[in-house]
Structure formats: structure tokens, C-alpha cells
Amino acid sequence: MRYAETGFNLEIDLTRGSIDKVETDPKETASYLGGNGISAKLLFDRVPPGTDPFSPDNLLIFSNGLLNGTPVPGANRVAVNTMAPVNGLMGHSLMGGMFGPELKMAGWDRIVLRGKAPDLVYIAIHNDRVEIRDATHLRGKGMYDTARLIKEELKDNRAWVATIGPAGENRSYLASIDCGNSSAARTVGPVMGDKRVKAIAVRGTRDVYLAHPKELWEMCSRLRKELDANPNIGDWMATDEDDSFHHNNFSWGNARIRRKTFWSATLGERWRNLKYDHMSRQTGCWNCPKACHNVIKWPNRRRFSYKCYGKDTYHMASFQELDFTYEILPIAQDLGLDSYSTPQTIAFALELLEAGILTEKDFPGMPSDVRGRFFYLIDKMAHREGIGDILADGVSMAAERIGKGAEKFDHNTVKKFEQLPIKLGKLNPAYFLMIATGEDMAITQIEGSFPQDPITDPEMKEEFIKKWVAVPDKKFAEWFRQWEKRDQLPADAMVAIVDWNECMHYLDDSLGFCGFVSSFRGQFGGTTGYHVWNMPQLITHATGWEFDKDRLWECFQRNRNLVRALNNRAGLRRSWERPPEDHWAVRDEEYEQELLTQYYDFKGWTFDGIPTRETLERLGLGYVAENLIKGGVLTGNEATALNDARAKKKKQ
């Protein structure tokens, strides 16, 4: 009997129309846990280097976190992974809500799609009954109608339908996959469109078994109440209407302009009324005591919901106010456009128009007011019409295609991926390392468990440390105690902090935890819901395996290195790991490179940012090392970064 997991992958070859139930090896779960870990393994083993992401050989994987579908509160993330068209690296997006747990109850740990359907299809899953069905009548339909029509067709109101909109069908790089109030944004949507899968409907009525029933239930029931009562977790933006932080500090337009005094009390009051006058309720995800989604009914729009910073992106890109976001979001969502990268790409295009790199001729029939222009462009982008065809590739690729100096306007991407519009003064070294070396691509993934700022008041500092159970090692508390100035921490502390931040993200993404109750929230108040001390107990009670902090940490390292190796094989090297040139006003290239070298060394990676043979072998990834050596990515004789001649030469 398998506990917590079902032990089966649903493998669908869309070209051949074959559907297979494949039993998985429990040893693999024990090594890679689930979610993005198992996905990375599947992609490494089965998608040869050099495969075009838009080739039938690419895989699109919906991979449940190990604890999804168990009573563990806040565990519901399904990792959606593929080799991403935008940059050729592993695409990683997380979807909350109900899809993952429902899939588990249908008896599947994950869905692995390969091949390409001859024409548009949808996949209907009811436990073991899996069908590939014609979806040509759904072509061009929005998210909402698609889900509704499929549920009607299947006569099952309780099915959960993950779907793409026109943007995904047209392989826009900005396309997302949506299910209910949740969404797997970007990198993965265009691949679903390329495989001609309009939607996946899932309904499960089977048991997810648990190894230590009573112990697990007791722990989870207590945790649910603790999470509920803990003010430091969940999404503050759902309840805290003072949003001066983002509006005064993040950049507007094409990540250009800071409006440091934008926010005022009267504006706050006006926006609060806008929200609460139109808000129906707040909703949550599977088995979570927080409710982060604001459900809004705006005149002449279907009811929709948004979460977190998704509230700000459209009006900040267009220099408008909240009402504009409410006006455009339900329509953009229905087209299947991601609300982070889309407004940025539009702001970028309008800047090019102003600069004369694009001209009025590129925008035939475009209204003159900015609101009208945004509506005009989302439509063009979702349908890849005219200039929309180029813009649908996102800022980086569009800049390349447009040329004529457009590249200079692409100033807010890392690894061709749009970032939060943050432009800062002085470098925060830990943050530099996270944004430079992060491979999760998702926007929230760059923050983590260690606070971003020191606490200066000694009493408050001690109070914080006393409650800080999440620290995996005393040394973090000690560093925090000594920390006075934001940019001044010893280098060994810096890399260890980044390592811990990453650890929590990788554990969340393989176990199924939402960052809002775990990795993303540790930095605030220190009392996050999950940490390396309670996660092992939960795994033990759910699966029956002996688990402890060290074993868990090793799983993180294994997954981290596997993802890195997969990306190295796809071309990722040191030179890719650069935050935008204007990310900080004051830069020190030499210092940044030194940081990078130290971080690589700490990780057991080469000067180029590739895990060494020893590092891989130590983690049971000998097969990966062998593969990299065969492919010429490693020679096998490399030393770690600090012992590299190039690092030594720089020191002298």
C-alpha cells in the first residue's frame, strides 16, 4: 500500500492517443518527494538536450506535491513543469486551488503529457476513466466558458477544469493555465496550447491513504487552528488595504518611474471603498484556513477573483487607479493572459511607440487613451494579431524580434523572464544572489525565510529570536543577532541564508505547500506555518517513512542540483545570472561576481555554476554527472568555484 501518494502517473501520448497508467517507484518519491522534484527527474530522463520546447518530444507535467490531498493544511500546490519556450530552461509554475488534490483523489500523483494532438482536445479524468475528447467547439473560448461547457458536457458540476484561453491556444508566452480561482502563470501555458490541449477536467472519488491516521489528524487539526490564528502568514494584501508599499516603492509603467509620494489617506479610503463595495467574499484553496482571493463583481463584467500583487499590475503599468484593474482583469483573465507579464509587455510596447521604435502604423486602429490601448493590446496579444504576434512573446523575445534598439527597453528581465518592477538604490547581497541565480522563475520565489532587514531595537530583536523556531541551525539566529546594517553580513552568512531561503521554496514545491503559509512568509515575524522541524513529522505520519531534518535537507539539495543540472544541460551558465543593469543604482561588478563565486562554491558548483561531479554523486545523482560528462557539460575533473584558477586569479 502506498500512503500519501497514489503510486501512479497518468501518461498520455497525444500524438498516438494512448493513455497509460504507470506505477511509479516508491524509492523515487523518497528521493525527490514530488512536485517539481519528480518533474525535474522526468524532464532530465526523457527530454533530450536540444529538444525544441514546441516539439512533440517536450513534456508537460502536472505534478502533485507529496502532501496534497492529505489533511495537511495549506498543501495543495501542483507544480506544472515543462521545458519553457521563452528561454529553453525548465518552466516552473505552481497552481493552488483544488486541481492537485482532486487529481490525487482520482488516483493520480501526476499527469505527464507528451506528443501533440492532431486537433484541439480536452482530457476528461474520472478516476481510472480517462478520455481524450474533441474540443474543436471550444476553440477561442475564454477560461470561464470553457470550464462551464465542459462541466455541462460531462454532467459533473464537481469536476475541476484547468484550461487555457485564446492566449494559450495561440502559444503566447504570456499565457497561463487557470482552474477556478487559481492559475499556473506563464512558461507552461504556451506548451499546453502547442500540444493542442484546451483543458483537463478532473474528478476523483478515491481514497488518499495515510500511514499514521490518528497522529497525522491530531497534528493537522492543531496546525489548521495555528495557521488560522497566525497573523504573519497568508496574504496580507487580502486584508491590509494600506498598499502604500507597492505604490510608493515599486516602479510604474515599463518599470521606470517611482512615485514615492503616490499613496495618501484619501486615496486609501477611496480604494478601500472601491474594493469593499464590489467584493462578494474572499475564497481560499483546498484545506487552507486563509482566504487570499478577493472575489469582485464589477459592473458589466463577470465576477472574478485576484490575489496578492495581481491587484496592482495593470493600473501601475498604465498609470491608472484600481478601478482600471477591476475593469480589465476579468477580460484579460478570460483571454488566458498572465497578469504579471502582460501589463509589463504592454507598457514596454507603448514606450517603444513613444520612442519612435514602433510607430502608429504598427498599431492600426488603436484608441488614443491609455485604457483603450491596454484593451486593444490584450486582444491583439491573445490572438497574435499584428504587433500582438510579436508582443505575445513577452518583453525579452519581442525586443529581440523588433530590434532597432528595442533591446535597451528590455530592462526588467532575468533569464528572459519579466521580474517584479523593483528598482533599488543599494545592493542587498542575499537578494542579489536570489534574483541572479533563482531558477524557479515564479515571481514570489525570490523572497524567503530570513528577514530582509535587521531589527535595530535590541529587545525586539531578542523577542524575535526567541519565537524563531523555524531556524534550521543556531548560526542563523546568531547572524541575525549581529546584523546591524542591511548590506553588511559576512559572506558565509549571506550564502547560507540564500541556501535556506531556497531550501524552503524547493521543499514547498515538492511537498505541495503554498508559499504564503511557508517559505514566503518566514521573513515576516519569523513565525511561519511550516519549517524543517515540523515538515519531517508530517511526512512521516502521512507516508510512514522515517524522516528527519537532515534527510529533508538532502532532498532539497538533490532537487536543487537536479534542476540546476537540467538547466545547465539546456545552456544555463554564469553569464545568464545577471539582474537587470539598472536594478540597483549603485553597482559593483567585482563584488557581485565575488558573491556569485562564493555562492557557487558553497553549493558545490563550478566557477560556471554547474554542480561538480562530486556534488552530484554525493546526492545520489551519479547518473546526472555521467550524463553531463557525456554531453560535454562537465569534464568531471572540475573543482568548486573558489578553487578555480579564474577565482584565484581575481583574488590576486
Added chain:
Amino acid sequence: MNSDGKKTRIVKDIKVDTKKCAGCRGCEIACSAFHAVPKFSSVNTARSRIMVVMDEVRDIFVPIRAGDHALAECNGRNRYVIDGKEYDECTFCPASCPSRDAFKDPDSGFPLKCDMCESVPPLEKPMCVDACTFGALIYEEREEAVEAEPKKLGEMEVGLKSLIKKYGLKKVMDTIARVSKE
């Protein structure tokens, strides 16, 4: 017994505040885990005796507890219009019924019914209520005076009584005798 010495019984009830429901399905999870055998050994919301009807676009979030089993579909169902959209009466019906698979055990097909989490010793409050940190489910106990309780009749007794009423005792006896020989 209450203070006047009349016989009373405790009526357990769960009040639903649909405004507070966040659609997290915590109640479904708790109910299904509690009724798993052995207790808490699995999660399968299709076995839950509470089911949340959810439709974000129409702002419908209604937790429904399983009521009695209906032997036949009802005819003359009502249709409800909420926010311009029509709903079949079945959408919010708590019965397990031949016409649909709600509140039926997914494997055996047996009807499921909320038993208020009967257990020894009794729980402080039902599992679904305890799980609902949003306060959408509110547990209420009230004392109700009990009239001298009429003897409870079984299903067959009820049937026979009505036959006797209709056809008279003799005819029913004759028929039973004849049928049992066939």
C-alpha cells in the same frame, strides 16, 4: 429531563452562514477522514456527508449536509433563479437519490447520511464544524420537550397499516395467504 420534570431531548443542529464560507473544503476533508475505517486513515471527499456547492462566478458557496435517502426521484422539482441563473432543485438538495451520485458511497453506492459524528465518548462539536475555521458552520444544541413518544413503526409496518386502511384487514390477510403460496 428539564426543570418541570417534562421529558426532553437534545437536538443537535448546524447552522450555516453561507456568507462566511471560503470554499476551502476543510469540512469535507474532516468528515471523510472521520468516517474512514479505521478512523482518519484516508481522505476522500466523495465519502463526505457534507458537500460544498461552489460557483465563484455566481458567488454560490453553500455547504450542504446529507439528509435522508430518497427512494425515488421527486417530480415537480422547483427551479431557483439566483442572480439571473437558474438552478435545479437538486443543486442544493441534501438527499441521496437515484437521480444523482451525491451523498452516495462512491464504491458501494450506499446512501450516506450525516450522523452528527456520533462517537463514544461524544465529540465536543462535529468534525466539520471544528474544521471550519471561517465560522461558516455553527454548532447548536437545544433542548426540546418530547411529547409522550408514539411507538416508532418500521417501514413494513407503515406499509401494512396503509394497506389495511385502504382494503380492510380481511382482504389483506387473504392476499398475503394467496401470494405466499404462489
